Amino acid sequence: MFWRGRGRTAPQWRSPQAKGGFKVADGVAGANPENGAGGDDPSRRDFIHIAAGAAAAGAAVTIAWPLVDQMNPAGDTLALASVEFDLTKVELGQSVTIKWRGKPLFIRHRTGAEIAAAIKDDNAPMRDPQTDEVRHKPGKAEWLVLIGTCTHLGCVPTFGGGDYKGWFCPCHGSHYDTSGRIRKGPAPTNLAVPEYAFVSDNMVKVG
Numbered sequence: 001m002f003w004r005g006r007g008r009t010a011p012q013w014r015s016p017q018a019k020g021g022f023k024v025a026d027g028v029a030g031a032n033p034e035n036g037a038g039g040d041d042p043s044r045r046d047f048i049h050i051a052a053g054a055a056a057a058g059a060a061v062t063i064a065w066p067l068v069d070q071m072n073p074a075g076d077t078l079a080l081a082s083v084e085f086d087l088t089k090v091e092l093g094q095s096v097t098i099k100w101r102g103k104p105l106f107i108r109h110r111t112g113a114e115i116a117a118a119i120k121d122d123n124a125p126m127r128d129p130q131t132d133e134v135r136h137k138p139g140k141a142e143w144l145v146l147i148g149t150c151t152h153l154g155c156v157p158t159f160g161g162g163d164y165k166g167w168f169c170p171c172h173g174s175h176y177d178t179s180g181r182i183r184k185g186p187a188p189t190n191l192a193v194p195e196y197a198f199v200s201d202n203m204v205k206v207g
């Protein structure tokens with residue numbers, strides 16, 4: 001109802017205005033001649049508040065739909081949900097960085113020495129202990145596929161640097177080994193391994 005408060009009169013119902021009859025409450029703005037057209041009638045204010053609220057809710061729905069619609073992934077975004085990469089482009093001992101879902105992705109072709117160094121440290125004290133074996137696909141130790149953002153605050157580490165010759169993050173000095181495991185510095189976890197698969201001997205699909 002549109003009235004409330006001490007000393008205020010509840011609106012009176014009038015007779016139907018015409019046959020077939022609907023009823024009009026006098027408290028509704030403009031319906032009671034005694035109130036005139038002035039803006040002092042509390043019931044009028046109530047009505048205006050309610051009407052304004054309803055209008056705002058309608059506007060919110062109107063605005064919300066385009067926003068929700070925009071949040072649906074566009075076709076080009078879906079296309080980037082997964083990416084295939086030809087590994088023949090990466091020389092032994094090198095790493096390339098590609099973009100995937102807006103993030104850098106490291107694809108590293110490890111040498112035998114780099115693999116051996118990683119395995120040798122499997123049991124070393126680590127902040128985020130993992131063996132090298134679980135960080136690559138079975139039988140594919142020469143290939144590392146990692147998300148290339150430092151797990152501290154998201155900088156992109158540089159290839160081959162740091163005390164462990166894996167990656168070094170210059171932002172705050174995090175050192176990763178040749179398996180991408182955090183070994184020194186503030187980063188809390190290893191470089192993340194994304195979901196990926198070998199679709200042929202020389203082709204990986206990430207995502």
Ligand code: FES
Pocket residue numbers: 150151152153154155169170171172173174185186187
């Ligand atoms: S962002 Fe890499 S060490 Fe801080």
